[in-house]
Amino acid sequence: MSAADTHASCNSGTRHEIPPRSGTAFTLAKGDRLTVIDPRGEQVADLLAFRRGDLDEVISSGRTLDYASRIYLTTGDPIYSNRSNVLLRIVEDTVGRHDFLLTPCSADTFRIIYGDEHPHRGCFGNLAAALAPYGIAPDRIPVAFNVFMNVTVDGETGALKVEPPLSRAGDRVTFEAETDLVIGLTACSALQSNNGSFKPIAYEITRAA
Numbered sequence: 001m002s003a004a005d006t007h008a009s010c011n012s013g014t015r016h017e018i019p020p021r022s023g024t025a026f027t028l029a030k031g032d033r034l035t036v037i038d039p040r041g042e043q044v045a046d047l048l049a050f051r052r053g054d055l056d057e058v059i060s061s062g063r064t065l066d067y068a069s070r071i072y073l074t075t076g077d078p079i080y081s082n083r084s085n086v087l088l089r090i091v092e093d094t095v096g097r098h099d100f101l102l103t104p105c106s107a108d109t110f111r112i113i114y115g116d117e118h119p120h121r122g123c124f125g126n127l128a129a130a131l132a133p134y135g136i137a138p139d140r141i142p143v144a145f146n147v148f149m150n151v152t153v154d155g156e157t158g159a160l161k162v163e164p165p166l167s168r169a170g171d172r173v174t175f176e177a178e179t180d181l182v183i184g185l186t187a188c189s190a191l192q193s194n195n196g197s198f199k200p201i202a203y204e205i206t207r208a209a
């Protein structure tokens with residue numbers, strides 16, 4: 001085994017792929033880095049983080065946007081919990097446009113907004129299924145940090161518009177865990193959020209130790 005291989009096995013991330021319209025969950029330890037990659041471009045990934053060992057603590061859109069005093073977060077910005085602790089910090093971002101306003105797409109989203117009679121379970125259902133083995137019930141799922149999602153706001157009326165993501169193939173965002181976490185992550189299932197097609201999401205975990 002070469003020095004490079006040794007480094008790869010103990011520190012650098014293995015690349016994983018989340019198939020279209022699905023999700024996964026995994027743990028991070030304090031100091032670990034998670035890189036979310038858009039392999040083909042224009043694909044959203046919903047991200048959740050819960051504190052490991054006390055699952056009542058979870059990322060909070062309200063607190064994070066309040067403390068940032070703006071809705072678009074990027075490199076250097078912390079993501080706060082419902083208890084105002086920083087759970088994740090954005091340490092690299094090649095796009096600079098993500099959403100932290102809108103709830104994960106769900107069967108209800110597709111029924112109410114799209115009029116689907118037999119709706120897909122969406123990011124919400126995918127997150128609920130992936131997080132169930134960690135003891136996280138669906139009612140605990142908050143607004144996700146929607147990586148690469150492009151939601152614009154009319155400054156006068158407050159009207160929201162879901163626009164095509166600005167991400168191109170290979171674009172990435174890296175988060176550093178500020179504490180031990182359970183992470184939920186999806187390849188988003190909503191047509192409008194992903195400019196009309198469902199694509200995979202890739203991710204890499206770089207362990208701190």
Ligand SMILES: [Zn+2]
Pocket residue numbers: 046104105122123124187188189190193
């Ligand atoms: Zn979604």
